[in-house]
């Protein structure tokens with residue numbers, strides 16, 4: 398009864414088929430209830446369900462070994478871990494920028510793994526991503542950068558897209574910069590445009606991959622402020638990879654520590670920071686204090 402997933406090269410992995418939705422939700426609920434500040438509702442299902450996720454590059458470098466994680470609607474999950482632990486690869490698998498080698502990722506109980514290119518395009522709309530390097534179009538204005546996904550991907554008309562773009566740019570404090578192009582903006586402002594662009598698509602889940610790591614220290618605060626606002630006053634579900642421990646502690650509903658391609662430990666921010674259970678978590682937290 399095991400679905401066989403073939404890796405590239407010599408490695409093959411036997412992982413079970415994705416669990417039944419109701420059963421998975423029940424198990425996840427019991428598992429996560431004490432680990433997150435999320436306000437759990439009896440009977441709710443996670444918005445993201447990751448089962449036995451594995452990713453191997455070049456047939457031999459196994460980067461994700463067996464990641465199992467559920468994320469709930471409106472939850473803010475902060476992912477910590479040393480460089481090379483697989484954090485970016487996990488995010489990139491969730492929005493299908495990478496193809497998982499084995500395992501399952503489900504969004505609202507729909508399996509997104511193993512889909513055709515056409516389906517992948519549809520699925521990606523539900524998964525916003527904010528990158529360390531902003532990834533804006535340099536020749537387009539802030540406004541155009543926030544509009545383009547709405548018009549090209551969501552097929553919104555220009556007026557609607559413009560109104561939404563203005564609203565989201567105002568929300569990140571850039572109402573007076575909408576006609577500026579990325580080279581005329583600071584790194585922090587560019588990242589705020591990137592956040593506005595992601596939010597304007599109204600994804601089910603917003604993924605952040607070290608969004609402040611490329612910024613000068615004085616610009617980090619503005620971007621974290623925007624993310625904090627989004628987390629506390631929006632209804633967005635967020636998975637945030639960051640080394641910003643203050644943000645993790647204050648804003649996270651749950652902290653997940655990854656190392657060596659697995660989730661080593663997870664829990665409430667105060668649990669993980671003040672009373673880590675695993676030596677590897679203790680070492681990591683010790684090294685960054």
Ligand code: ADP
Pocket residue numbers: 454455458460478479480481482483484485486487
């Ligand atoms: P993190 O984000 O936690 O720093 P990554 O997910 O970026 O870690 O990378 C984990 C490991 O996977 C690293 O050893 C990295 O070199 C390797 N890796 C990532 N992407 C690729 C790739 N496209 N090809 C080969 N190896 C990769």
Ligand code: MG
Pocket residue numbers: 484485486606607
């Ligand atoms: Mg990374």
